[in-house]
Amino acid sequence: MPHACQICGGALEEFLDLGRQPLSDAFLSEHDPQDEFFYRLAVGACSSCTMVQLVEQVPREKMFHTDYPYYSSGSSVMREHFQQTARALLDTAGPDPFVVEIGSNDGVLLRTVHEAGARHLGFEPSGKVAAAAMEHGVRVRNEFFDAGTAADTRREEGAADVIFAANTICHIPYMRSVLDGIRTLLAPEGVFVFEDPYFGDIVAKTSFDQIYDEHFYFFTARSVQAMVAPFGLELVDVERLPVHGGEVRYTVARAGARTPSAGVAALIADEKARGLAEPPTLRRFAADTARIRDDLRTLLRRLRDEGHRVVGYGATAKSATVTNFAGIGPDLIEFVCDTTPAKQGRLTPGAHIPVRPAEAFADPYPDYALLFAWNHADEITAKEQGFRAAGGKWIRYVPDVHVS
Ligand code: DWN
Ligand code: SAH
Ligand code: ZN
Secondary structure (H helix, E strand, C coil): CCCECCCCCCEEEEEEEEEEEECCCCCEECCCCCCCCEEEEEEEEECCCCCEEECCCCCHHHHCCCCCCCCHHHCHHHHHHHHHHHHHHHHHCCCCCEEEEECCCCCCCHHHHHHCCCEEEEECCCHHHHHHHHCCCCCEECCCCCHHHHHHHHHHHCCEEEEEEECCHHHCCCHHHHHHHHHHHEEEEEEEEEEEEEHHHHHHHCCHHHCCCCCCEEECHHHHHHHHHHHCEEEEEEEEECHHHCEEEEEEEECCCCCCCHHHHHHHHHHHHHCCCCHHHHHHHHHHHHHHHHHHHHHHHHHHHCCCCEEEECCCHHHHHHHHHHCCCCCCCCCEECCCCCCCCEECCCCCCEEECHHHHHCCCCCEEEECCHHHHHHHHHHCHHHHHCCCEEEECCCCCEEC
């Protein structure tokens, strides 16, 4: 029985199997490695609506709960990005807008909305990150956004002029419920704006580490246009963004409310010309992924055999896919340094590499650092200039394995 597309029910054609994987954000206690949850991480494309998606779903409560350890404000570049985004959303909205955010995390975007005095509400199921936002005065519903909670909000607070989401819509398998909720909550002239990793960039860079439990969908303009249409919604604008390795910001409105920009048709034409989400491209992506895994493993084994010290930089969710797919454990990487207190003193999921505070990096510097947080390379290499000055070398694996 082929798996069914979660968007349209069409047949999913699997093109990449990344093996048995743990929850990407389940960092383990060093003293008490509990039973880990594993699932099969595989990706397919729908032969009818083209949506690229995971073949197996992880229940949402296993991923997003009180102790979810990702704090969006951990990157200065991302803080700046969301401050600018909040101002742009407020500038283009009408007077006295009601701004709703899905996946508001620690309030990295809504803080700016709140400080501007605008009406707002965040939906954030993960307890501690939601509490961090509330400490800054941000209003949060500690709940999952779906058709039910959207309808409650519409009844209690009225229609939303702007519904925004970053790196969250691609996390939600139950998309029909979400789009039903958007249809209920969105004001007649309102906009639903969301930004997520762009499958076009993932293929161009072979960034296979964007694939993990939380990233369920890999959007293209074409698949998003088809996804929203049955809900009386229309894709009216697209904007490419440099953050997180390449994303697209999609603007959706009620059908007929706005004239779609020329950029929408242009990006869809480009995707068709590239054959993105078509079997030959997907087969090439799978082959490139296997080559990168082999090259990285070979390099790390050689460095170990030559007696070099190698550490990881950034205990990202993405790194769970790399370490567990390539069999990279504490024998190859001494530790991973990370600025997030909730990850420090723990072990990475599956691979069980210790996570140390950022200060451990320079104490003393290793010979090589594997840049797991490659999407923050500019920010990290700028603040770690001492590492290069001390003779240290960065190892990257996006878009291919190289040392610099
Ligand atoms: O989609 C998602 C994105 C937005 O965030 C979520 N599903 C989960 C998470 O993914 P990630 O963990 O791959 O995201 P980042 O932003 O690549 O994670 C960076 C990690 O590196 C964080 O743990 C913080 C850390 N870090 C650091 O140690 N020093 C980050 C920077 C910028 C630094 O200088
Ligand atoms: N918007 C932030 C956070 C991204 S991480 C940023 O771009 O950095 C994804 C977030 O979505 C997590 O905080 C998770 O708890 C939240 N989330 C997952 N499912 C959700 C849902 N159905 N409704 C609202 N938030 C959800
Ligand atoms: Zn489909």
